[in-house]
Amino acid sequence: MAETPERPDGVDITKPSAARIYDYVLGGSANFAVDREFADRALERFPGARLVATANRSFLRRAVQFCLQQGVRQFLDIGSGIPTVGNVHEVAQRIDPDATVVYVDYEPVAIAHSRQLLESNPKATAVLADAREPEALLDNADLRAHLDFDQPVAVLMVALLHFVPDADDPAGLVRSYRDVLAPGSLLVISHGTTDGVPEVAALADQYKHSANPATMRSREQVTAMMDGFEILPPGVVFSAAWQPDDEPGEVRPEQSGAYAVVGRRP
Ligand SMILES: C[S@@+](CC[C@H](N)C(=O)[O-])C[C@H]1O[C@@H](n2cnc3c(N)ncnc32)[C@H](O)[C@@H]1O
Structure with a gap:
């Protein structure tokens, strides 16, 4: 069983949180009893949830590698979660030690x-901010000290936007970030869906009782979020089908429970 971590300031442990549930499902220990109970119930109702999380994490790794192959060396990872295996800075700096x-x-x-993990890493930082407030987020001094928006930036919104309800206009939010990006910048999205895995609906239903209610969306709705980006091959596909490679742990595309896409700002 996971040990209970020290509780940092401002943490609400009365409600399960998406970051801590995901950490538990991936085998981490930065979670509390309330998160573990939630995750255990979810895994009972839908054992495939672990595959969904693994397929997503694997997509994230491949997408970061792809961004570097495209020559993009700056990453803004929004909804980054609790550090776990294959963090963006580890994947990126293994390929390019100067990646930020x-x-x-x-x-x-x-x-x-x-922050603890990045203490001795001058090329990476972590900022506490809400994705639904793009102006404040993009104005953050620490963020600005690390990223040069005159150069291409890869914006990662991986397993984030299903936590943004329709009322907060997720496609509109994506446009706010898009508009500050230099040509050649990349947008990486993965987004929960019930397509292929109808049981994901039960998962979304359970998330109503967490701090992060979830809205699953269709392929069409995810495609609409890419407005103003050139969608790169293979398009909007199940996350396990996005440029698969040979590393073990891959799942069948239709088990992904999420769509994945990468687009380029012309
Ligand atoms: C499922 S985790 C994904 C972690 C990582 N991106 C990945 O795909 O491996 C979703 C993360 O989004 C964060 N999140 C949800 N809504 C957010 C918001 N409005 N602003 C910032 N972070 C948010 C949660 O706290 C959580 O850490």
Whole structure:
């Protein structure tokens, strides 16, 4: 059983949080009893949830590698979560030690753990901010000190936007970030869906009782979020089908429970 971590300031442990549930499902220990109970119930109702998380994490790794192959060396990872295997700075700096990474999350546990991990990494930082407030987020001094928006930036919104309800206009939010990006910048999205795995609906239903209610969306809705970006091959596909490679742990595309896409700002 996971040990209970020290509780950083501002953490609400009365409600399960998406960051901590995801951490538990991936085998991490930065979670509390309330998160573990939630995750255990979810895994009972839908054992495939672990595959969904693994397929997503694997997509994230491949997408970061792809961004570097495209010559993009700056990463803004919004909704970055609690550090776990294959963090963006690790994947990126293994390929290019000078790659810069800014992690953003609104869950204090995620940022506390990220800062601890990045203490001796001058090329990466972690910022506590809400994705639904793009102006404030993009104005953050620490973020600005690490990223040069005159150069291409890869914006990662991986397993983030299903936590943004329709009322907060997720496609509109993406446009706010898009508009500050230099040509050649990349947008990486993965987004929960019930397509292929109808049981994901039960998962979304359960998330109503967490701090992060979730809205699953269709392929068409995810495609609409890419407005103003040239969608790169293979298009909007199940996350496990996005440029698969040979590393073990891959799942069948239709088990992904999420769509994935990468686009380029012309
Ligand atoms: C499922 S985790 C994904 C972590 C990582 N991006 C990945 O795909 O491996 C979703 C993360 O989004 C964060 N999140 C949800 N809504 C957010 C918001 N409005 N602003 C910032 N972070 C948010 C949660 O706290 C959580 O850490």
